[in-house]
Amino acid sequence: MTKYMPFVYDEANFLTNQKCFIITGQNMAYLNAFLNSSLFKYCFRDSFPELQGGTRELSKIFFDKIPVKLVSLEQNEIFRKIVNSVQSDYTIEQTKYIDTLLFDLYNLTTEERKVIGYVEIK
Numbered sequence: 001m002t003k004y005m006p007f008v009y010d011e012a013n014f015l016t017n018q019k020c021f022i023i024t025g026q027n028m029a030y031l032n033a034f035l036n037s038s039l040f041k042y043c044f045r046d047s048f049p050e051l052q053g054g055t056r057e058l059s060k061i062f063f064d065k066i067p068v069k070l071v072s073l074e075q076n077e078i079f080r081k082i083v084n085s086v087q088s089d090y091t092i093e094q095t096k097y098i099d100t101l102l103f104d105l106y107n108l109t110t111e112e113r114k115v116i117g118y119v120e121i122k
């Protein structure tokens with residue numbers, strides 16, 4: 001359960017406790033960008049059950065319902081560079097840039113982009 005949406009891209013192989021999920025595989029930088037994006041947060045509101053105190057339940061069964069496009073290794077590399085930059089020196093401009101990359105990847109219309117907007121869940 002969480003009020004926050006902290007997804008971290010890790011190239012240093014850190015370990016975590018039982019309260020965290022670890023996802024492995026290809027194109028993890030892209031997946032991290034997607035999970036931290038306004039696009040995902042927009043989906044998050046409707047896809048993850050709200051619990052007491054304004055928290056949400058993050059369970060695999062709810063993640064399975066979110067469509068995630070496949071990307072090439074080259075596209076993942078673009079996301080890897082910007083995700084590493086955001087994690088070392090966060091700016092709203094960088095996160096909005098990631099949103100734009102994802103909106104383009106999903107071929108969202110201008111109207112769809114306006115409906116989603118910039119979603120910040122802290």
